[in-house]
Structure formats: structure tokens, C-alpha cells
Amino acid sequence: MSNSVKRAWDKFWFSDGPYFDLALMRIAVVGLQLLTLVSIQFESLTRVTSLPAWLYHPVYLVRLVTWPWGSTVPLDKQLVFAIYWMMLPFGVGALVGLRSNLCMVVLAAGSLFLQAYIYSFVDFHHREAILLIALIALALGPCGKVLSIDSLIARRNYPAAPRVLILDYNGPYAGWPIRFIQCFFPLMYLSAAIAKIAESNYTLDWANGFTLQYYLLQDSLRKPDMALGLWISQFHWALLVAQIVVLSYQLSYFLVVPYRKLRWIYLPVGLFFHLTNYYALRAGFPQWIFLLGVYIPWSEAFRKLARSEVAVPAAVRQAT
């Protein structure tokens, strides 16, 4: 790698970033993953471990991990649940930031394996992958430097160490996991847009209004509580406009990486898009909604908020 490329690479990925933002990302991502583990994954594991063995088609990751034990047969149910239960305390450790990186590594590896195992049977979904990838990135980054028990222990162990305000505490490795997810999101949206164009024989036919009407009706046949979706499916012209907006959004989302001001437009639109997806199509992508938060400079926002001034009417009255 030439020096200039290396310098540009280091500048992009290893510029100083706030530890506070990374810690917030850790808490949000781990919190959501723990919630998923308890509320959804237990049920999914119960379901797949009761399915017949011939429905098992392990994905590469599962094949690789289970290769020494014979990758073509499903794992023993007890082993699967042993991994599940073992992961929970590490998840709690990662959430509160106790031995943060160790806990993050175990949580990320375990969550990834179990989700891939679930998807080694008939069906798979798209929503969890980005959260699992974020867990891996966090596990490799200094995510427990602040807002963690680790930081309290460090403070007690090094009482004479120089102090810095939490929002001002920056480091060269605190930014890359956030920037990584910021760069990963556009690739997912671009993939979604390319799929729509390629599936329509490289035309823009997808955005014809009928497509979204069709999916609203289709999902009403498979999901409960689709009353809103069914109602919306009558409005052809509104859905036509919505489809044009969606396709344009997904194709151009990558612009938020170099042009930060565009986030003021793309984030609210994205939030609206995912919430509408949930309420109208019952296609919940909470992981995506949470992770859109990586585009918000939290420490900067909190600092501004802390320094903002308010009028105090009582004080004004006293002065006069």
C-alpha cells in the first residue's frame, strides 16, 4: 500500500472519535440483542430444534464451526440451549461494561452462531444481520472505555490519573466501529435498490404503484393485524409516489457518508420509512432503526444541550 493511500485510510478510520458515542452504541446494540435473545430467539431455537433433520441445510458459518462434529447433522438440542444460556450472562456483562471486550466477543460469536444456526433451517430474514455485524465491530473496538463498570474500576485503580470530561474523551480507535456501520448501511440500501431493478429486468418497473399494493395484500394473507396495510392498499397513486421515493432513497443513501448535512433529511425519512414498514407491512426492522442512530454525533449533541441557555423569568423579576 502506498504511503498516501495508507495515510488516507488511517485518517478516515483512525481519526479521533468520542468514546461516549461508542459506549452509547454498545449499550443500544447489546440491549437490543439481549431483548431479541430473550423475546424472539428462544422461541426460534425451540422451533428449529423440533424440526426434522432433513430440513437442515447449514450455512457456511455453521458448517465451519460444527465441522469437527460432522456438519451435516443438526446439533444436539441441549448443546444449542447450553450455548444460548451461556451467552446471557456475557450479554449482561457487555451491557454494563464489565470486562467489556471479553463479554462482547462471546456475545457476538454466540449470537452470530445461533442466528446462523436458526437460518440453517427452511427460512431466513434480513433484519438481524446488521446488528450481529455491529456486535463484532464493537467487540473489536474500545467500547467499554466509558459508561461501564470497567471505567469505574479504572478510576478507582488509578486515582492520580488525569481526568477529562466524559463528552470530551476521544481516542483514535473509538470512531472506526461507528464509521464502519455508517458505511455498511448504504451498501444494504444499495443492495435493496439493485435487487428491485435487477428483478424487473433492469427497468424501473418496480416503482409502478401496483407492486406495493401487491405486497400489502400479500402480507395481509400471512400476518395478523394488517388492517392499516389493507386500507392503504387502495391508494394506488399515493403508493406510486411512495415507491419512487423509496427507490430514490435507497439508491442515493450513500451520499450521507461524505455529506453529513444530508443526514437531516435522510434520517427522518429513514425512520418514517421503517416505521411505516412496521405498521403497514408488519415488517419490523428495529435493528435498523436503532442503528440509524450511528449517524448522530451524540457527544456533540449532549455538549450543545448542556451549554444551551434558558431564560429564567423568576430571576428577571428579582432583577427588576
Add this chain to the structure above:
Amino acid sequence: MAATTRWERRYRTLVSTFLVLALGAQIATLGVTLVRPGWLAATVYPILEYTMYAQAHYDGERVTGRWLLRGQLANGGVIDITEQTLRVSIWDFGELTEQVAVGKPGTPETLRGVQRLISVVREREPRANEIRMLRIDSYPMKVTQHGAQTTPSQTVATIAMPTISGNEQ
């Protein structure tokens, strides 16, 4: 910004490798999607193609959100076979019926799908022993500019249900 210690240099190498692999793999899926959307499925999970709701649909098209699976009994009666009677999720039920309903007849994938469906019905449908024929009917709905309209249901696949003794041979 430059790495100063050996530990830092190693750490940067590790992180850079991760970044190149993860972003590179996700970028590579774009090429696959462009040529053959959906081909990867979950094979290289958690790297995925995001092909959700990607197919275009048109005015008057039949809505195939679900297929109606029916069993014709030896006594001439017909029973509905649902995800509840098979104790699978609605998505698994969709996968099981979709392959047989829309697959090209005689292809290995369709034959595998047929075998899969027969096996699940045999293992899980309480009245499996009485079923002589499986039938998949389309859902009686089509999309129009004004929303859903009914359209007659059509049988898209029939499968003779092998008897258990015949299957054991």
C-alpha cells in the same frame, strides 16, 4: 494518528483486515444481486443480499401471498392443511408450498420440494393416513388499482400421496 507502538500497528492491521473483509464481501454481493438476485440466500450469513419485496407486480396480477394446501381423503372428502395442523411457522408453510406451487415440474428442486411437503404432511398432519392426494390451490385474490378484488381460485399442483407401506419399499 500514526500508529506508534507495535501493539497499535497489530491492532490496526487486525481492524483493517476486518473492515476490508466485511465491506468487501458486502460490496461483492452487489455484483451477485445485479446478475442473479437472491441467489446467495443465507449461504454466507451474516453477509446478505437485501432482496426484500424486490419483485415488481402489475395490475390484475393474482396475489400469491399464500397457497391453500388441501388433502383429498379416501372417502372423497377434502380437508384444509394449514401451518397450525403441520405445526410450522407461517413462513415455513409458505416455503413448503411455494416450491411445489411455482416450481418447474420435474426439476430436482421441485421434486425435492414435493418430497419435503409429503414428508412434513405425513409426519405432522393428524389425518395423514387418510389422505390420498395433496392439492395446492391459489388464493382467490388479485391486485387492482382500487385494491384487492376476488378472482376464482385455481388448482396449481396435485400430488399423489404415496401410501406408507409403498414408501417403505
